[in-house]
Amino acid sequence: MQAQVDTVRASTLPPAQLAEKYYNSGVAKYNSKSYQAALQDFDKALAAKPDFVKAYYNRATTRYELKSYVPAVQDYDQAIRLEPASHTAYFGRGQAREALGQRDEAEQDYTKAAEVRADYAPAWYYRGALRFEKADYKAAQADFDQAIKADANYAYAYHDRASAERQQGNFQAAIQDYTKALNLQPELLPALLNRAATRRRAGDLKGALGDYNSYISKKSDNATAYTNRGGTRYELADYQGAAADFTKAIELNASYAFALNNRAAAYLKLKEYQKAADDATKALTLNPQYAEAHLNRGHAREMLRDADGACQDWHKAADLGLEVGTTYAANSGCGGE
Template sequence: MNAISVERRTALRGFALTAALLSGLALAGCQTAPTGEFNNIDKAQGSTENISSLSAVIQRNPQDPEAYNVRGSAYGRGGQYQAALKDFDTAIQLNPNFYQAYSNRALIQRFLGNQEAALADYNRSIQINSNYDAAYIGRGNLYRKAGRTTEAFNDFQKAIQLDTTDARAYHNRGLIYQSQGQHKFAIEDFSTAISLAPDAAEPYNGRGLSYLAMNDEDNAFSDFNMAIKLDGKNAEAWANQALIYERRGDKVRASKSYREAVHLDPTYQPAKDGLSRTSSATAS
């Protein structure tokens, strides 16, 4: 099984793009990954009905490590992290070389804040199978959140060299390029991520920020609009759309978009600042 896709947006805010001043306005950029990791959680995979059917499979064959790994993934998608850990533990006990289960358990450990345990599991997964792209991507995100940018970049690079079709590798490498001001490379990576995961909002939002940094306002605006279309609850995309309106002098629309961003995330400072700047336009 592939690494479970259970990253929540709130768990991904640790890699915010530093605000850049463009035309006197702060670039509203808080990048989320997509941590797979930027796809929406498939709640159906963790539904009571699905868990019950998977449990029935385990009852019929309690010595099958794959069955525990699958159910653990379903528990993870449903947010039942302790139950997921227990199943991954069992899968590994039954098959100590089950590298997918190590990688899956590492992701759950990350959610629970057990970073050292997560790193140990990713390392073990890679030790067993040095060509397992999901483990490199997961470990890269762990390094990235810890500020170990070079190691994170190397892991994403390794996954890409392995010809991964996982959009996370390109998206996350793009975030690193972006944070270093290498926007042309970032745009290339975000574009590849979009081609691999066209329904994910985050690569569009990320690419829009790099377009904006290069003063390509039209393409930036198009990407922010697409991010909103794909995920209407993406506060960062709403704030970035508002920034374009503000740069164009349309404070009424800017204020409405900033207001929506604040509604979605009352703690998002760029949206709060933007709303403060433009709210007078809609006062009447």
């Protein structure tokens, strides 16, 4: 009889190949959003090859996804140390620093990424967004210009450039950029809402109304959109339509004092004075310092023959900084408070 011999074959990869194996496995797991498993593979890759720059970068990216921002920054530091010309590492570190609230440091990283690779649109875009947050609209617009130069189909860059232009009073340019953003990405609904607001500020009320209608047809749960459409209808003297929109906003958000006060204003135009007084009172219950609500309730009370109540509201509006309250009080013969 022939004896069976058990043999065990050992196979040990060289460190560089072992690191590549774990790295590739980590990338596959990252792509399938198995971030913890990916992290373990990148750890093993770096244990086998401590100067593996791609593993540092991808481990940093994985840590960012896991919201482990401080370790992510540390890994990006290592990637940059090993490869100083890596624009993606600077950009990634900027993202992590921004997540940590380190806005100035993030801006520096985006700047460095753009310096290393001038045609890398995200670096310009994110730096522009930071500058927009600081109300440096001119600098923000310049960055969005560069992002669009690098990527002519960057819908978000057109959108945010439009917002920077709007802040500077360049309404027509803003409308054109919001339109471009929507052409590139029709489901970018904030662009539709912002274009409506810009058209309203530019005096194109019908255009604004059309945009609000389009937005609400696609997203009907936004109380602010109904309030803004109501304001547009109010300006178009469609007070019934305005009241209906403010009512919808209140249904979506019962504590929306602004919508309550706006509906009070619409009811005043519709000569429904008790409803106007009730809405203004509800708004004041939510915000006792709401000067405009005192003003509107004053008007409603005057029409309801409550002269003392009207005078009290107008004086209160004036005390809260709405000087026109003093004018109404004086014109109605109100005495001191």
